Amino acid sequence: MKIILGDNQFFGVNHFDLNKGEKTKLKFDTKLKIESFIKDSLEIGLDGFMINSNDIGYDIISGCEFDNSKETHYSIPYPHKYASMINEKGMISLLRYVIKNTSFIKNIIGGIKLISTQNLRSITPLALDLEVPKDLKKGSYIHLQNIITDLLIGMGRGDILIEFIKYVVKMGYKPGIITLNPIMLDNFLKNEKDAIWLKDLIVCFNINKEGFNVFPSLESVECFIENRPKYKLMGMSVFASGASNIPESVKYIKKLNLDYVVFGSSKIENINSNLNLFNKK
Amino acid sequence: MKILIYGFGRMGLTHFSILNGLNPDLEFSVIEPNKILRSILKKNINANFYADDSTLKEAFDITLITTPPSIHIQLLEKSKNRGDKKIFIEKPFGGFTNTNLDHIIESNNIFIGYVLRFNPCIQWIKANINPLDIKSIHGQYLSNTIEKKPTGWRNGSFSGVLNEMGSHVIDLILYILEDDNMDVLFSKKESIVSDVDDIVEAKLKTSNDISISMYFNWVKKDVRKPIFGLEIEMKDGHKYSIDQQQINKYNNGKFVKKVAITDLAKAVPYYLRGVDFTDQMSDLLANQKIIASANNALGVNILMEKILNHENNTGR
Numbered sequence: 001m002k003i004i005l006g007d008n009q010f011f012g013v014n015h016f017d018l019n020k021g022e023k024t025k026l027k028f029d030t031k032l033k034i035e036s037f038i039k040d041s042l043e044i045g046l047d048g049f050m051i052n053s054n055d056i057g058y059d060i061i062s063g064c065e066f067d068n069s070k071e072t073h074y075s076i077p078y079p080h081k082y083a084s085m086i087n088e089k090g091m092i093s094l095l096r097y098v099i100k101n102t103s104f105i106k107n108i109i110g111g112i113k114l115i116s117t118q119n120l121r122s123i124t125p126l127a128l129d130l131e132v133p134k135d136l137k138k139g140s141y142i143h144l145q146n147i148i149t150d151l152l153i154g155m156g157r158g159d160i161l162i163e164f165i166k167y168v169v170k171m172g173y174k175p176g177i178i179t180l181n182p183i184m185l186d187n188f189l190k191n192e193k194d195a196i197w198l199k200d201l202i203v204c205f206n207i208n209k210e211g212f213n214v215f216p217s218l219e220s221v222e223c224f225i226e227n228r229p230k231y232k233l234m235g236m237s238v239f240a241s242g243a244s245n246i247p248e249s250v251k252y253i254k255k256l257n258l259d260y261v262v263f264g265s266s267k268i269e270n271i272n273s274n275l276n277l278f279n280k281k
Numbered sequence: 282m283k284i285l286i287y288g289f290g291r292m293g294l295t296h297f298s299i300l301n302g303l304n305p306d307l308e309f310s311v312i313e314p315n316k317i318l319r320s321i322l323k324k325n326i327n328a329n330f331y332a333d334d335s336t337l338k339e340a341f342d343i344t345l346i347t348t349p350p351s352i353h354i355q356l357l358e359k360s361k362n363r364g365d366k367k368i369f370i371e372k373p374f375g376g377f378t379n380t381n382l383d384h385i386i387e388s389n390n391i392f393i394g395y396v397l398r399f400n401p402c403i404q405w406i407k408a409n410i411n412p413l414d415i416k417s418i419h420g421q422y423l424s425n426t427i428e429k430k431p432t433g434w435r436n437g438s439f440s441g442v443l444n445e446m447g448s449h450v451i452d453l454i455l456y457i458l459e460d461d462n463m464d465v466l467f468s469k470k471e472s473i474v475s476d477v478d479d480i481v482e483a484k485l486k487t488s489n490d491i492s493i494s495m496y497f498n499w500v501k502k503d504v505r506k507p508i509f510g511l512e513i514e515m516k517d518g519h520k521y522s523i524d525q526q527q528i529n530k531y532n533n534g535k536f537v538k539k540v541a542i543t544d545l546a547k548a549v550p551y552y553l554r555g556v557d558f559t560d561q562m563s564d565l566l567a568n569q570k571i572i573a574s575a576n577n578a579l580g581v582n583i584l585m586e587k588i589l590n591h592e593n594n595t596g597r
Contacts, residue, residue, distance in 0.1 A: 117324070118321050118323075118324040118325070119325060120324075147553075150551075151298050151553060153298075153302065154297070154302040154551065155294075155298050155301065155325075156305065212546045213552075214546075214548075215549055215551070216548055216549065216550045216551070217548040
């Protein structure tokens, strides 16, 4: 099982304690502090790191160098930016923004396709062009954030998720999908059971022994993991956002047939002790 | 089951996705007057799209009104006339100026989207404290929602932090107290980014002498995600501090216990923006045990109107 450093601590996300999240964010108030924490985590043995495409994350990928043997997991988009845009200027503003801010060539090709077909699937290449820094090393993972994945699942637009996966592969990266509805996503992916990209795909979802934010239920997600789909499985929220007893949580997670886990902490000593628990035979 | 949605902005899309996620067999019709948006949606969403409702004569099982508040009442009347069975309207119901339902005879099938009621921490409070034992409540809502001056209706009197965010907290306070009879003692509003209220604070007192204070700010730069919070002081010296994720109980200033959202974990069949959003739609589809009624929402509007028009409101 590969262990990946999560990024919630960098951006003040704590699903268990909002105040703690805000305090942690202050600890990582510069790009340098985040970069240094990631490097320390990789040095002690983590297999890679995940970072979101917000302004700081984009800059870190664009301007910092990390150990090439480690994996980079880049998640897009930064939902807050687009939610604010919709709040302030309405839904159409989102399409305008994507078209206006993508590169000229991509815009001509993708923009014409979007206007002529009006199929939101055509927006995928434009959005990827906008969100992915040129310096993201090839072979890295690009994950789609759960707010978009789960909206598309609810809309019944699994085809846009497939388009995302295919375009990520075409760009020379590996695809990742973050979702809180892994079983509903799996139902869409069942139609693609022979696709070559399945072996590289990572599906990332909540799993913890408390069943906190594990949907539709802990039992059904455990069963889903046990049945081992063809793609890779990454567990997130494995410590129930800090609410659980860590050794017991690790023991539980290790029993599951997962390929990856992603977790974060604002303290390198916690990262180290968690890693040791995962590595303990 | 036939469902009609008026307006397909962020909330229309959210409710559509949740309902579709809960039951893929629902049949949707959508009224979206924006021609460009309608044209794109037609190609992307499995629903019947219309520019207006002039051709829709048959009653719907559920109608969702997720338009700007200025046209809530007009659309509600049309839905009632058509005989729609359940009508769900996004908060704030018609804005703070809508304080009565004179023209609507039957209102027991009208529901309002005060979604925070469905938060598991609020449900815990509802189940574990007696409103008669409450001495005071402080409510707040902090976010960094408005970074630039908004355009359109979001920069007018139907918007503002009180209408859009404060209304949620006021609903929670009234829901917990089971009482909407209160007077405003003090209120203050400030415009920072928009032309309407960006910061509102108020002090109130109920007819039972319970003190209420409120603070709403949606231009708070250091807040990443919206935070609502309640502090409930009991007559016996206990205090509950509540946010979306936890309840901390104190006795005369000393910490007693914490109930975390993880202790209240519950499963939903489809998750989009929070368990509360899914539960709200499930409740609407089922038996409406928690969802806010039209009368609950009118109680919120009356209080908002009192706060904004209070004689000591220094911002007016």
